[in-house]
Amino acid sequence: QKEVEQNSGPLSVPEGAIASLNCTYSDRGSQSFFWYRQYSGKSPELIMFIYSNGDKEDGRFTAQLNKASQYVSLLIRDSQPSDSATYLCAVEDRGSTLGRLYFGRGTQLTVWP
Amino acid sequence: GAGVSQSPRYKVAKRGQDVALRCDPISGHVSLFWYQQALGQGPEFLTYFQNEAQLDKSGLPSDRFFAERPEGSVSTLKIQRTQQEDSAVYLCASSLRLTNTDTQYFGPGTRLTVL
Numbered sequence: 001q002k003e004v005e006q007n008s009g010p011l012s013v014p015e016g017a018i019a020s021l022n023c024t025y026s027d028r029g030s031q032s033f034f035w036y037r038q039y040s041g042k043s044p045e046l047i048m049f050i051y052s053n054g055d056k057e058d059g060r061f062t063a064q065l066n067k068a069s070q071y072v073s074l075l076i077r078d079s080q081p082s083d084s085a086t087y088l089c090a091v092e093d094r095g096s097t098l099g100r101l102y103f104g105r106g107t108q109l110t111v112w113p
Numbered sequence: 114g115a116g117v118s119q120s121p122r123y124k125v126a127k128r129g130q131d132v133a134l135r136c137d138p139i140s141g142h143v144s145l146f147w148y149q150q151a152l153g154q155g156p157e158f159l160t161y162f163q164n165e166a167q168l169d170k171s172g173l174p175s176d177r178f179f180a181e182r183p184e185g186s187v188s189t190l191k192i193q194r195t196q197q198e199d200s201a202v203y204l205c206a207s208s209l210r211l212t213n214t215d216t217q218y219f220g221p222g223t224r225l226t227v228l
Contacts, residue, residue: 004155042221043204043219043220043221043222044156044204044219045219046216046217046218049216088155088156090155097161097168097169098144098210099144099146099161099208099210099215099217100146100158100161100169101146101148101156101158101217102158103148103155103156103157104155105153105154105155106154106155
């Protein structure tokens with residue numbers, strides 16, 4: 001069973017601060033990593049994916065991947081109250097079912113004004 | 114359509130009843146996934162279709178769960194003799210799956226409550 005672990009939070013940051021969300025995974029051979037945002041009562045929405053070691057930036061979001069440490073993180077710069085949501089880390093299955101995702105339980109982020 | 118749709122959005126069933134949950138994927142999307150999300154948890158994989166073929170059903174928790182996609186578009190997840198532990202949000206996701214970078218788009222989910 002592939003494990004995806006996230007710090008459960010809740011994480012609370014003031015508006016304008018950097019929010020840092022962390023995730024570790026058990027399958028050393030995993031190749032594809034995703035961050036989803038889920039507002040309360042809504043479905044997950046993809047915000048970033050990363051395949052290569054290093055950083056990937058998209059607007060206020062930066063995903064960081066370290067395959068040697070089996071660690072992936074998401075940084076949110078200039079956090080806004082609208083960023084308040086649960087952030088789900090997901091790892092793609094390497095087996096025959098392309099696209100099958102293993103999710104962590106999510107980190108709840110609250111950005112207060 | 115504009116996105117993945119699911120119906121009903123909410124379903125309350127008495128223990129022992131059968132339920133059927135419907136998913137309409139984005140038109141043209143080859144891949145369709147069903148996930149189960151319990152309260153406070155991340156989604157867990159149930160089953161996967163490529164067109165009409167069910168290629169992976171290893172996540173279905175028991176033989177009370179059955180899914181189909183007979184014409185390669187709409188899919189139905191059926192749960193027989195529902196139990197309280199089946200209470201969860203059932204999410205459907207679809208993707209083009211032409212490359213391994215294709216995004217999975219999730220539907221709004223069906224919240225099932227078994228009394």
